[in-house]
Amino acid sequence: MDQSIDLLDRRRLIAAMALLPLAACATPMGRYTVEDAVRRLLELSSERAFARLTGPGGFYDDQLTRIVPPDLGGGKGGAVLGALLRTRAVRDRVAMGLNDVAVDMADNAAPIVMDAVRRMTLTDAVAVLRGGPTAATDLLAREARGSVVEMLLPGTSSALDSDMFEMLTAALSATGGKDYAALADNVSGQIGDAIFRAIGREEAEIRRDPRATGDPILMALLG
Template identity: 60%
Template sequence: MSAIPAPARRAFLGLVAAAPVALAACTTPLGAALSPEEGVQRLLTAASQAAFARLIQPGGFYDDQLTRLALPAPGEGRGGAVLAAVLRTEAVQRRLAIAVNDIAVDAADRAAPIVFDSIRRMSFADALSILRGGPTAATDLLRRETGGALVDAMFPEVTAGLRGDAFEILTAALAAQSGFDLSALANTVSRQASDSIFRAIGREEAAIRADPRRTRDPLLIALLTGGAL
């Protein structure tokens, strides 16, 4: 599988690692109680940090059933008949599936800053109800607030990836089909990657709610265990 170049990965991991620290530094003073609004922000930041730390690793999407992207079904969209012919063997299917998921890994670094920026900018009409809500209540709100921004951010990276060496057989076959729309395929992959990112964040949120101590954030722990609610 492909890997993110070391300098880019170090920079990206630095961004992910710094997110909760930066949030904590600019909010609650030492000894002060954590407000529900800040609690939701810290919950989402911790969940997003953990999710991206997994996703940006080689195989971060493909090796996880929850986040694995599927190849578009043969016959889906223009050029579907050609796609069906290219995907006629299991070996080719697996190779292209891995390549699609590697593209998602490379595109995830475009999505992370948008997620963290959205968390910082979000306002919460009823933060207490979010904290008392279901296991992914905060992630569901984040997804609604973010809208299609992740798809738009990842689309250029995905488009470039689909033109790469791993897809030379597929793109060569489809290039002969004047009706094939590569951008439609890139959009489908980008949407799948966005869905996977939010599923990963939601899973981490649910895990934090089940065991707040995993965050090592005493204020968030107190809030989620009822001490500050």
């Protein structure tokens, strides 16, 4: 995408944004469209979110994205696992392991999310830009969360079946895999939700201060 925009283009963008009806979200404005702006907002938000999630501390150091050992309820395996996790040392060890898995899974999820951004049909892009602080992320999550979690599930299942989680697999082995499958579903869902929460946080920050991005499209339409 061309990152240069002259003053005339910027004035056209701002003026058009004020005058466009909601149905005209694909109308060209200078060299860009409102769809371009929404996609750019989501691309930058996603790039920043994945950089944070896969950096030092990853999911674990952030209350917004931390993955926690789930309570699987009343099944035999769930009861055994619950007893194990009532020990603080065990719970902390499992939590750190789950968050390490989340970092690895985020690497796999990033291309899926970015592809979803590029393929989104933005029938109401103006409304998204004028929406709340996470309006674009909310739309992305509605369209892509299912495919992201589905992609995460096999890798999460394999990771949970590794030596790192020997205690978990031992606790759940007596249930014929039912509680183990529930554990994998729960953790995959947590990772998926954490990813979209992280993207939403970045979107809100970009909307708050679009000039800090240095991106001419975002500065013109959000500034």
